[in-house]
Amino acid sequence: MKNPFIFGRAVMGKHFVDREKDIHELRSAMLSGQHVVLFSPRKIGKTSLIKETFRRTEEAICIHLDLWQVTSTYSLGKEIINSVVNETYGSIEKLGRDLKDLFKALRPKISIDMEGHIGVELEKGEEEEVLILKEALNFPENVARKKGVKLIIAFDEFQEIEHLDGLELEKLFRSILQHHENVSYIFAGSERSLINIIFGAKERPFYRFAKHIVLEPIDREVLVRFVVNKFAASGKRIDMDAARWTVEFSEGIPYYVQHICHEVWYMAEKEVKRELVEKVIGERILPGLSSGFEVIWKGIKSEGQRKLLIGIANENQPQIYSQRFIEKYRLKSPGHVRKAIKSLEGVGLIEEDRIWDIFFREWVKQNFYSRI
Ligand SMILES: Nc1ncnc2c1ncn2[C@@H]1O[C@H](COP(=O)(O)OP(=O)(O)OP(=O)(O)O)[C@@H](O)[C@H]1O
Numbered sequence: 001m002k003n004p005f006i007f008g009r010a011v012m013g014k015h016f017v018d019r020e021k022d023i024h025e026l027r028s029a030m031l032s033g034q035h036v037v038l039f040s041p042r043k044i045g046k047t048s049l050i051k052e053t054f055r056r057t058e059e060a061i062c063i064h065l066d067l068w069q070v071t072s073t074y075s076l077g078k079e080i081i082n083s084v085v086n087e088t089y090g091s092i093e094k095l096g097r098d099l100k101d102l103f104k105a106l107r108p109k110i111s112i113d114m115e116g117h118i119g120v121e122l123e124k125g126e127e128e129e130v131l132i133l134k135e136a137l138n139f140p141e142n143v144a145r146k147k148g149v150k151l152i153i154a155f156d157e158f159q160e161i162e163h164l165d166g167l168e169l170e171k172l173f174r175s176i177l178q179h180h181e182n183v184s185y186i187f188a189g190s191e192r193s194l195i196n197i198i199f200g201a202k203e204r205p206f207y208r209f210a211k212h213i214v215l216e217p218i219d220r221e222v223l224v225r226f227v228v229n230k231f232a233a234s235g236k237r238i239d240m241d242a243a244r245w246t247v248e249f250s251e252g253i254p255y256y257v258q259h260i261c262h263e264v265w266y267m268a269e270k271e272v273k274r275e276l277v278e279k280v281i282g283e284r285i286l287p288g289l290s291s292g293f294e295v296i297w298k299g300i301k302s303e304g305q306r307k308l309l310i311g312i313a314n315e316n317q318p319q320i321y322s323q324r325f326i327e328k329y330r331l332k333s334p335g336h337v338r339k340a341i342k343s344l345e346g347v348g349l350i351e352e353d354r355i356w357d358i359f360f361r362e363w364v365k366q367n368f369y370s371r372i
């Protein structure tokens with residue numbers, strides 16, 4: 001029997017649970033021509049939500065673009081154009097006929113790869129990078145108009161544009177996309193501070209450009225049923241206590257639930273009890289992740305930041321600015337705590353005054369309490 005739990009890539013269809021309200025909200029916004037910023041901390045399920053919503057949307061042509069792998073303005077432009085071509089043109093002849101109407105300044109060549117995917121090739125002169133991107137940003141609207149269809153484009157990991165040419169690119173995106181009438185855009189991202197800067201700061205071009213949707217963890221009872229049913233359907237059983245414990249430990253974040261259950265499923269003979277779940281986390285999952293965590297830990301050079309992480313990991317509801325907490329973890333002053341929090345947020349380890357990665361939190365807890 002195949003392992004029914006999937007983690008590490010976006011899930012859809014029978015692997016996707018809940019989120020009806022989010023799907024509805026996202027769909028209505030998209031189809032009414034509104035742009036959306038979809039934010040959550042890592043691993044809550046943004047990409048899955050987008051892909052599942054797209055799977056259920058037949059009224060428009062939906063395109064998912066991941067900016068994670070984009071390394072230059074040029075590759076971003078190329079990626080946009082080719083993804084749109086791929087989803088909208090089935091024949092070279094048709095594309096050839098439309099090409100001169102779709103581009104203003106560029107004259108790209110049509111190409112076709114081994115698998116029959118149609119694309120275009122763009123000559124690249126250094127000074128043309130921005131020109132290519134401008135044309136690329138206009139391309140979806142031009143195609144939508146030409147073909148009389150509605151397009152929806154998701155820029156996943158949108159905060160990555162900050163690593164290219166941040167502010168300039170924001171201005172360019174905004175100045176071009178604001179004129180589009182046949183394309184709705186979704187901007188998804190997980191680094192709250194960056195997304196806040198891009199879409200929240202008054203002086204930045206994206207201010208108030210889009211509707212904001214914040215993705216929350218999944219309802220815990222729904223996840224418990226998901227876990228119990230997946231085990232049952234695959235010929236194994238998990239008892240209620242173990243399923244609840246797993247979901248509580250995961251704080252309703254589907255990634256952790258799926259990851260833990262994936263490992264537990266392999267180890268389970270027939271009936272899973274809570275002891276097995278704890279054993280799998282302690283003896284399989286955390287050891288597997290520890291070399292990566294060590295690298296992260298060694299990268300934290302400030303002693304104050306390390307002590308703060310240890311304190312946060314070891315308290316149930318840490319009052320990080322309280323006298324008691326500061327004394328117990330020898331953190332000097334609330335000012336020092338605030339500064340450390342800011343730095344740790346900056347590198348994505350802390351979110352809402354908590355260590356966001358539950359496994360990392362557990363690893364810190366298991367390894368460092370005695371050192372304080
Ligand atoms: N609705 C869902 N139902 C079941 N599992 C889910 C759901 N959403 C997410 N997951 C689980 O969480 C994992 C991470 O999901 P996904 O990649 O969509 O999150 P993300 O927020 O885009 O993450 P990242 O921050 O890394 O981009 C998936 O591989 C899957 O195991």
Ligand SMILES: [Mg+2]
Nearest residue numbers: 046047048156
């Ligand atoms: Mg994602």
